[in-house]
Amino acid sequence: MGTPTRRDLLTMIGATAGSAAMYQAMTALGHAAPSTFSGPVSLEGDPGGASVLVLGAGVAGMTAALELRDAGYNVKILEYREKAGGRCWTLRGGDRYEELGGAVQNVGFAEGNYINPGPWRLPHDHHAVLHYCKRFGVQLEPFIEKNHNAYLHNTEAFGGKPQRYREVASDYRGHISELLAKSLKAGNLNDQVTAEDREVLLESLRNVGALNENYEYRSSLKTSRFRGYDRDPGAGVDGAPLPSTPLDPSQILNSNLWRRFAITEEMEFQTPMFQPVGGMDMIAQAFAREVGDLITYNARVTSLLQEDGQVRVVYEDTAAGNAQRTETADYCVCTIPFSILGQIEHNLSADLSKAIDNMYYLGSAKWGLEFKRRFWEQDEDIYGGISYTNLPIELISYPSTGFFSDGPAVVLGGYSWSPEETYEFNAMSPKERVRWAVEFGSQIHPQYKDEYKSGVSVVWHKVPWVLGCFGIWRDKDTDYQKAIKLDNRVICAGEHLSYRGAWLEGGILSGLNAIQTLHERVIQA
Amino acid sequence: MGTPTRRDLLTMIGATAGSAAMYQAMTALGHAAPSTFSGPVSLEGDPGGASVLVLGAGVAGMTAALELRDAGYNVKILEYREKAGGRCWTLRGGDRYEELGGAVQNVGFAEGNYINPGPWRLPHDHHAVLHYCKRFGVQLEPFIEKNHNAYLHNTEAFGGKPQRYREVASDYRGHISELLAKSLKAGNLNDQVTAEDREVLLESLRNVGALNENYEYRSSLKTSRFRGYDRDPGAGVDGAPLPSTPLDPSQILNSNLWRRFAITEEMEFQTPMFQPVGGMDMIAQAFAREVGDLITYNARVTSLLQEDGQVRVVYEDTAAGNAQRTETADYCVCTIPFSILGQIEHNLSADLSKAIDNMYYLGSAKWGLEFKRRFWEQDEDIYGGISYTNLPIELISYPSTGFFSDGPAVVLGGYSWSPEETYEFNAMSPKERVRWAVEFGSQIHPQYKDEYKSGVSVVWHKVPWVLGCFGIWRDKDTDYQKAIKLDNRVICAGEHLSYRGAWLEGGILSGLNAIQTLHERVIQA
Known part of the structure; x- marks a missing residue:
């Protein structure tokens, strides 16, 4: 064998050095699709008039169609509904x-x-x-x-009365700060915290937890600054604020209301x-302004087959008495949710079929x-x-x-x-x-x-066009990499084929990755 | 002495029962000015053509002027600047x-x-x-x-490199949750927390602090959901996220960056x-649209004297070569900051003069x-x-x-x-x-x-018209009640005379309280 091709090289690295080295090598060769979005996609090289049929005019499908057309592909989109957007819907x-x-x-x-x-x-x-x-x-x-x-509410706690988030959160924070301070002062954590850090930690607990000089969380104007006052600061003869009384710590714990604290601390909700x-469909409408001319609406796909070097899709025109029509193309980007795709006639590979069937919504x-x-x-x-x-x-x-x-x-x-x-x-x-x-x-x-x-x-x-909210993997470690591969001439995309499931971002990123994979195949063909 | 008047009654209650009972009694008699805003002010009763000169066209002065005019007073405003708003300024x-x-x-x-x-x-x-x-x-x-x-930055910590708030906050929370969990599991706090509450508390710490099954805060996809990933979740072959590494707890403590956590947990910054x-002066402009016709601009007040049953104010017209002019009125609402008022000729009472002089900006x-x-x-x-x-x-x-x-x-x-x-x-x-x-x-x-x-x-x-940002009391407990009283025919107002100092709210509430006090005097006169 002569000079190894780029693909040979990658295969060798992959076989010998594992996936981390593989990823680094691919990145160095300008080869790896970015897992997250780092700028406008760039599909270099002439696709030579290749045609792509995109199934589904949600954000994944419209992103794919938009960028493929810009790269020189002949693109058409089939959409089940009478309008674009899919779950991006208002x-x-x-x-x-x-x-x-x-x-x-x-x-x-x-x-x-x-x-x-x-x-x-x-x-x-x-x-x-x-x-x-x-x-x-x-x-x-x-x-x-x-x-x-806003409120935190549990029918079984505080007599069923909704509590203000600020009260529950301030009091919980104060309570655990006080408990930890007690433990630190008793020397219980001396094996965990140095003497110097212990003093700073105590000071931080007093600050963050709104504790008093004795490291206690008590009814006071200080704690009321966080949890709210019984009488707000104002003006006039009665302008001075009156402190409120913290909730009972045991009641807070057993209310389970603290289960809602973490949400807004997660990246995706910060x-x-x-x-x-x-409305959210302003995004769908914007995409549709770009690629609306490519979309055939009211197209219920009933069959997706790869044969004779092409993809052949049969659909019913639901606006014309379910008249049966056919589209063919060199390739297909299929964003039909697996909940639907599993019910459509197809001859996709065993691996992909298994991933489709394994996913529930x-x-x-x-x-x-x-x-x-x-x-x-x-x-x-x-x-x-x-x-x-x-x-x-x-x-x-x-x-x-x-x-x-x-x-x-x-x-x-x-x-x-x-x-x-x-x-x-x-x-x-x-x-x-x-x-x-x-x-x-x-x-x-x-x-x-x-x-x-x-x-x-x-x-x-x-919801007729998706039969669920978003896809759930039974075994993502096994199925994901198989499901995102180019399956002969078909590649699947959508939120379900990402690590941003249920988000628009996942749909778009998946659409972009699918067309990059597809384009690489076309250019190399 | 015959039937006690309402004022006698209040005096007696105040003398015998202290201020809490006094407040309740006043409220019951419909007498107390609300310390906080509970709806549009209502000044009942005919002021009989009384005139009020308002000094200062900030929000306190304009609020006072607006409501006094609506109640039937003859109102004029003198303003130092060429436009309204005072510190409400863009x-x-x-x-x-x-x-x-x-x-x-x-x-x-x-x-x-x-x-x-x-x-x-x-x-x-x-x-x-x-x-x-x-x-x-x-x-x-x-x-x-x-x-x-956004960043938390300390030139002396983390090599002077700004840290993302989410990283510092998540790691601090994780660290103290882990420490408290350790203490709880070691039984150190058994005298503070019941056995039942202890289990719930541990569960809450794991939840809120993003701890693992062993109640530890460690590099993981779980903690990365809060502090951020080394590689974000995405799509494609490298779509899986990579976890980030928490900061060193001791470094966080000694960075003092935790001092900024409490701010956004305070009511006023929630x-x-x-x-x-x-821009903020849209509020000033809106007030000025209402009361602009009452305002004399470019009026630098040099003297505020009460004599012969009226208030007499001398000012210089700074737009007319500092020509000296005089205004008289039955009453005056003075919103001039004490930093300026203390430098103006006046014959206010000893109590009020002392409060004026005691305040710094x-x-x-x-x-x-x-x-x-x-x-x-x-x-x-x-x-x-x-x-x-x-x-x-x-x-x-x-x-x-x-x-x-x-x-x-x-x-x-x-x-x-x-x-x-x-x-x-x-x-x-x-x-x-x-x-x-x-x-x-x-x-x-x-x-x-x-x-x-x-x-x-x-x-x-x-800043020429205030010489400071907002007023600070040396001894609010003593001076505040004296300073907000009607001083013969003059009553002072502004953010400095409230428990919402430095806020627009304090200025407006103080203005409203001042005119309610004033109006009561006028009606009873």
Whole structure:
């Protein structure tokens, strides 16, 4: 054998040195697809007129189509629905939604009000989606994820009375700071902490935990600065603030309300987050403005076969009496969720077929509830953010836009994801689901019943084009690498084929990686 | 003596039962001014054509004037400056600012860019200022106070390298959770925590602190979800995330960076906060639209005397060669800062004079630095929020508006308030101050020097109309109640006469309380 090709070299490195060396070598050779987004994709080299059929006009499919066309490919997209976006979806007044089983909801929200049944917030470090938002001029505004003044609620704790996040969090922090300080002062941790560090640690606990000079967390103006006052600081003869009384530490512990503390400390939910002005599907609409001319809508794919050096897709035109039509192409980027793809005729490889069949889709239930006025702002000083509850609605998220305005507004009235909850809600009619959400929510906001105006509910297991909320791997370590490979002439993409599952970012990154893999094959062919 | 009057009754209760009973009795009689804002003020009863001269067209003075006029008073306002707002002040491109000593700055910011030298953010529970914003149609947008991705910086720690907030905070929390868990498991706190609570507490520590099964905080994908990854989750063959390594706990402790954790947990800085769209003085402009017709600008008050049953104020018209003019009125609401009032001729009571003289004003230095582009967003994923440093600039606050936009933007390049720092900056020329802020800031953002465009700096001890940032009481317990009293025909108001010192809210609440006290006297007269 003569001079080794680049591929031979990589194979040798891979075989001898393991994947870390492999990755470094590939990076050095300009070869590895970046796992995360580091800038606009660049597909160098002439594809020679190759054609690609993209299945699905969600963000993964539209990203792939957009970049492939820019690189010189002949691209077409088939989309099941009558519009683009997939789960990047917004429901507004006047919209009609028919779920599996035929139940129809006509959304009655006032002008400008909306709910995002799918993704509803953008982390600050989801670079790919932020890149396309900027490129397409999608206007973003802060999404308020954390709100110290929202509630934590457990029907079994504090007499079922919702507690303000700031009170529970401040008191928990104070309590554990006091306990650790006690332990340090008793010398219990002298084998863990040096004498010098011990003094600094004690000082930090007093500072962070709002402890007094004796390292205790007590009712005081100091602790009230964090948890809130019984009488706020003001002016006039009674301007001086009055301290509040901390909650009982044992009650806090046994309330389980602390289970919600960690969420906003996770990267993906850290402050600040963003949302598109006007609804999440502003992103879908922006993509569709770019690639809308490539999309055939109302196309229900029934067969995906590779034969005779091409990909052949059969679909039904649901807008034309399910007339059967066929598209062929050199390659296919398939973003059809595995929940659907597994039910379509295909001749994909055994490995990929197994990955498809192994994946199941999480269900979730979401509600948009419109109220006559923003009572959460006007009565309770809650501007955006999320209240959590142990009730089956799990949470109430207040709108992060239109603050201080009069007139009706829409809250996310629930976001349930546990199997027990979603199975129950799946079994209900939309009307019944909304009734329950109002019933549950009124335990947190008594104003619910008087102020309720209209509602809509989406259970994802009944969303016809995906039959679930997002894909779950039974065995990602085994199946993932097999599922993302180019399978002869077909490559799959979507949030389910990423490590950012359930996020728009995962869909876009997966779409970009799929076309880079595909393009490499085309250029080398 | 006959039937006791209401005032007699209150005096008796006060003398015998102390202030708590006094407050309750006053409230029951509908008498006490609310210490915090609970709705629009209502001044019942006819003032019979009484005239009030308001000194100062800041928010305290304009609030007082607005509500007094609505209640039927004849109101005039004298204002030192050529415009309204006082410390509620925004500097924009084209503005000229001359500080004490004569140094002039011509602000060179691009269209739309601004800096607020005074108040710059509104807490969610400052009801009075939010009320007037809503009433006047001042548009508010979220102010990002907390940003997990901003920096904590100490020149003496971590080799002077700025650390991401999320890393320091996650690691500190993990470390103290692990220590407390160790102590609990060793039984050291059995006298403090019951056996049942101990188990729940351990579980909560694992949850909140991101501890592993052995209650340890270690490099892992779990801890990386909070502190960040070495390689982010993505897609493609290298889509799997790689964990990061926690910082050394001893280094964190000795870095003192934990001193910044508590800030955003305090009520006044909790998420969400707000700011007026376009600059803080949108509030001032809104007030001025309401009461502008009452204001005489360029009026430097030189004398405030009460005599012959009236208030007599002498001022110089600085727009007319300091021509001396006089205004008289039945009453006066004086919002002139005590730092200035103490230098003006007056015949106020001994008690009030003492309070005036006892108050001193904190200095502070603030910078607005304009850069050619938002490198903090584009290079560092920092969208709003605040980085803290031990350098004399104390902090850098990134703009909470115009996210993702191209073109120049303005950061708050520093906010120093310690005496040592402000005295040094006071002594410098504006140009020199700006040069230092750029120098210091470049230790956190190396892009500073290349991207710097223009800057402005305000040191509050040199602001002619207030000579300080906000008032500090030497002995609030003694002086406050004396200072807020109606002093014959004069009553003082402003942020300095509240328990919300340094906030707009304090100024408005104080203004409202002053006119309620005044009105009661007028009605009873």
